[in-house]
Amino acid sequence: MPALIPADRCIAGRDLSEPRLLPGGRAIAYVNAAGGAAHVVVQHLLDDGACGATAQLADNPPIRPGRGLGGGAWCATPDGRAVVYVAADGNLWRQSTEGGGAEQLTTHGPERSATGVYVGHDGATVAYVIDQAEVCSVPLVGGEGGGGAVRLDRGDADFVLDPWVAPDGSVRWMAWDVPDMPWDHSRIVIATSGAELREERPVGCVQQPRVLPDGTPVCVRDDTGWANVWLGAAPLLTEPVEHAGPTWGAGQRSYAWSPDAAEIAFTRNEQGFGRLCVVDVAGGAVREVARGVHGQLSWEGHRLAALRTGAGTPTQVVVYDTRTWERSVVAVGPSADWQPTDLVEPTAVQLATPEGPVHARLYAADEPDGRLIVWLHGGPTDQWQVTFMPRVAYWRSRGWSILVPDHRGSSGHGREYQQALRGRWGELDVADAIAAAHAAHRQGWGAAGRTVVIGGSAGGFTALGAVALEPELFAAAVLLYPVTDLLDLAERSYRFERHYTDSLVGPLPAAEAVYRERSPVWHTDRLTRTPLLLLHGDADAVVPVEQSRVLAERVNALGGRVELHVYAGEGHGFRQPANQLDEYRRIGDFLARHVQIASAS
Numbered sequence: 001m002p003a004l005i006p007a008d009r010c011i012a013g014r015d016l017s018e019p020r021l022l023p024g025g026r027a028i029a030y031v032n033a034a035g036g037a038a039h040v041v042v043q044h045l046l047d048d049g050a051c052g053a054t055a056q057l058a059d060n061p062p063i064r065p066g067r068g069l070g071g072g073a074w075c076a077t078p079d080g081r082a083v084v085y086v087a088a089d090g091n092l093w094r095q096s097t098e099g100g101g102a103e104q105l106t107t108h109g110p111e112r113s114a115t116g117v118y119v120g121h122d123g124a125t126v127a128y129v130i131d132q133a134e135v136c137s138v139p140l141v142g143g144e145g146g147g148g149a150v151r152l153d154r155g156d157a158d159f160v161l162d163p164w165v166a167p168d169g170s171v172r173w174m175a176w177d178v179p180d181m182p183w184d185h186s187r188i189v190i191a192t193s194g195a196e197l198r199e200e201r202p203v204g205c206v207q208q209p210r211v212l213p214d215g216t217p218v219c220v221r222d223d224t225g226w227a228n229v230w231l232g233a234a235p236l237l238t239e240p241v242e243h244a245g246p247t248w249g250a251g252q253r254s255y256a257w258s259p260d261a262a263e264i265a266f267t268r269n270e271q272g273f274g275r276l277c278v279v280d281v282a283g284g285a286v287r288e289v290a291r292g293v294h295g296q297l298s299w300e301g302h303r304l305a306a307l308r309t310g311a312g313t314p315t316q317v318v319v320y321d322t323r324t325w326e327r328s329v330v331a332v333g334p335s336a337d338w339q340p341t342d343l344v345e346p347t348a349v350q351l352a353t354p355e356g357p358v359h360a361r362l363y364a365a366d367e368p369d370g371r372l373i374v375w376l377h378g379g380p381t382d383q384w385q386v387t388f389m390p391r392v393a394y395w396r397s398r399g400w401s402i403l404v405p406d407h408r409g410s411s412g413h414g415r416e417y418q419q420a421l422r423g424r425w426g427e428l429d430v431a432d433a434i435a436a437a438h439a440a441h442r443q444g445w446g447a448a449g450r451t452v453v454i455g456g457s458a459g460g461f462t463a464l465g466a467v468a469l470e471p472e473l474f475a476a477a478v479l480l481y482p483v484t485d486l487l488d489l490a491e492r493s494y495r496f497e498r499h500y501t502d503s504l505v506g507p508l509p510a511a512e513a514v515y516r517e518r519s520p521v522w523h524t525d526r527l528t529r530t531p532l533l534l535l536h537g538d539a540d541a542v543v544p545v546e547q548s549r550v551l552a553e554r555v556n557a558l559g560g561r562v563e564l565h566v567y568a569g570e571g572h573g574f575r576q577p578a579n580q581l582d583e584y585r586r587i588g589d590f591l592a593r594h595v596q597i598a599s600a601s
Contacts, residue, residue: 005342005397007584010390011577012335016307018071018251018296019317019330022080022097025301028330029057029083029097030317031065031073038065040074040083042097043330045303045319051330057095060102061087064113069295069307072116072162072251077140078123084140086114092128094140105138106149116173116250120165127152127163127171129250132496135160135173135191152191159496160189161250166211169193174207174247179502182207182247183381183411183418188219204415207247208254212261220244220254222415229255229266237279237286242269246381246411246418256297256304258322265304267294269412271348272361273386276306276320289325293385305330309387311363312343334388342393346386351405351432351439358432359413360405362445363392371595372446373402374437374474376459380421380429380504383412394584403440407432407462409504425458425504426486426518430465437466437473449475449596454587456480457543457572465518468526476531476594478587481540481572484547485522486515494541521551528560533590535583537570563590 014034021028022042029042039059043051058074063085066073074085080097087093087102090109095102106114108130116129125137135153153160157175159182165171170193176186188200188209200206203223210218212231220243221230229236229243243266244254255266262282268275274293279286292310299305302322309315314334320327346361361384365371373395377384384404392402406413407429409421421428433453440446453474455463460482467477483489490501490508506514516522532555536548545566552564565586567579574580 003397005390005394007394007581009335009337010394010584011580012337013314014333015065015067016315016317016331016333017066017068018073019305019307020074020076020296020298021300021303021305021319022076023078023300024080025303027080027097028303028305028317028319029074029076030307030331031058031063031071032331033065038063040085041331045330055097055099057083057097057099058085058087058093058102061089061093064088064090066249066251069245069254069293070249070251071253071296072129072249075117075119075126077119078121082140084117084119084126086117086128090114092117092126092138105140116162118163118165120169121167122169125165127165127173129160129163129173132159132161132250135163135171135189137171153189154197157189161247162208162252164210166215167213168215170211172209172211172217174209175199176205178499179507181381181500181503184503186247188217205247207244208252212257214261218255218257218264225415227415229264231264231281236264236266236281237284240414242412242414243267245269245383245385246379248382251296253296253298256299258299259301265289265297265299267297269293269383269385271359272346272383272406272412273348274310276308287325289320290327293387311345311386311388311392312340314338314388334390338393342397343388344393344396346404351436353432353435355408355428355431358405358407358435359410359417360403360436361386362440363396363402363404364445365396365399365401367399368401368445369399370447370450371400372437372440372451373400374433374440374446374451374453375402375404376407376429376433376453376455376462377404377410378455378457378459379411380407380409380425380458380462381411381418382458383410385412398588401445403436403445405432405436407436422503423506425501426461426465429462430469433462433466434470434473448472452476452478452591452595454478454480455482458483460484461520464520464527464532467530467532468520468523471526471529474530475596476533476591478533478590479535479548480583481536481543481545482520482534482548483543484520484551486519487512488547489543490515492544497542521547521554524551524554524560525558527551527555527562528558531561531590531594532563533587534562534564535567535574535586536564537567537572537574539569540572542572 019030090113092105163173460479
């Protein structure tokens with residue numbers, strides 16, 4: 001068995017996001033967040049691929065960083081002499097890359113927040129979105145205080161995101177209307193320089209709308225059943241893999257073109273495993289550059305930059321020399337203490353169910369003894385790709401195998417698979433989670449009495465549904481800020497997801513009976529036979545903490561075994577290091593008490 005990985009190693013390090021090459025490719029900038037503070041690091045790149053001098057920007061006021069492979073928090077001017085960023089106060093600020101004080105451009109914060117920043121090619125204006133509801137532009141010179149801000153959209157879309165300014169001055173962005181989510185149906189809106197608006201509506205969804213230097217539109221859309229890069233009115237490539245993830249926020253950049261637009265780099269999601277590729281636009285030949293999940297692509301000069309991560313690759317900012325495709329690492333986010341023996345690649349597996357195969361990935365323990373965690377992702381329209389996941393390494397080092405199912409409704413496996421959950425959330429996903437556990441037992445990956453289910457948010461909802469239907473299947477369940485009451489969620493969740501249940505469950509009030517039937521809080525008598533651990537933040541704006549409190553009270557009143565801990569000041573996920581460490585400890589102690597031969601942390 002490998003050496004035990006300490007929990008403090010899992011939370012150590014810094015978060016890296018939004019790397020971008022500055023014009024000409026002789027410097028790269030990225031967002032660095034650690035210890036509750038964030039700023040933009042500018043790193044000069046030498047001819048031999050090494051890193052030169054650095055500078056620190058966007059820290060007074062501090063930048064409000066994006067997360068993971070998303071962003072939209074900053075953009076450089078076309079000459080590379082300044083950056084425009086979204087500060088923690090929700091406003092846009094401009095700062096020279098030489099340093100010095102930052103200049104405020106807008107005054108709509110802190111009540112309202114900007115995102116999706118993009119500086120026009122003329123360097124005179126910046127386009128951005130306010131609260132995912134309004135597309136605006138403001139001049140970079142003479143527009144201080146927001147006096148020159150102009151709204152570009154008509155206000156006839158429920159949501160707007162990711163404006164892009166074309167060389168001809170037109171602005172395009174993605175838009176969608178409730179009850180759809182952006183991965184259900186979305187469209188491109190184009191504002192011409194004459195203030196005229198027109199729309200392009202694909203069959204399904206669209207994202208990342210942009211324009212090549214010659215005026216050719218480029219975007220990602222799933223008309224063919226897979227989210228592929230499109231050039232003009234046709235796919236650049238038609239292949240059964242996804243070239244982008246679902247639009248959970250602003251700033252995804254899963255493709256980029258070369259300075260002469262002769263090649264386009266793009267990402268592939270291959271059953272959860274990532275790959276970076278480059279396609280010749282004219283001939284269609286594809287070069288597979290590197291394995292690993294890549295995102296935030298930018299191409300300047302002879303360099304291609306990306307955020308890269310993988311099962312054995314702690315998250316890093318990398319730069320490829322496009323003449324040789326050699327890779328240089330500019331920065332690494334997590335702690336430097338990780339060893340190759342700590343991290344393993346999972347195995348892609350398919351689990352048979354009555355309605356078809358379910359995709360999953362198995363992180364097998366070095367010395368399996370029947371202990372198995374069935375770990376359910378949130379969303380539910382999402383996926384845990386094969387990225388750097390310290391949690392997995394932590395529990396593997398303690399003898400656990402981890403099975404990560406992509407129940408139907410998950411992203412990464414095409415539109416049909418993703419849309420299968422419409423109207424069936426709390427039914428199909430639950431059935432798939434149960435089928436995954438049974439399949440794992442048949443294959444010998446886990447054993448009865450030693451299998452637990454863990455899920456956060458929507459994954460916690462699915463886990464509770466699985467425990468309610470087959471309480472003997474799982475020795476225990478760990479629920480992190482879980483959805484327990486669909487009616488309450490539909491009424492009180494934050495704006496982006498407030499109508500999500502309309503498509504996942506059904507429209508109200510007609511479907512109220514279905515909401516109650518699938519809500520664990522209304523059927524707590526089904527949850528008394530399995531020990532439950534509930535962890536929730538009291539400042540959660542997505543799933544109110546009252547959902548966990550009510551569930552715990554009702555189950556315990558019926559003789560069940562629920563342990564609830566509420567973290568003060570935490571939202572939808574735990575950010576404070578002390579609370580993150582406490583989460584590891586509580587889960588370890590809980591499993592040690594309820595699972596045969598499980599070891600405490």
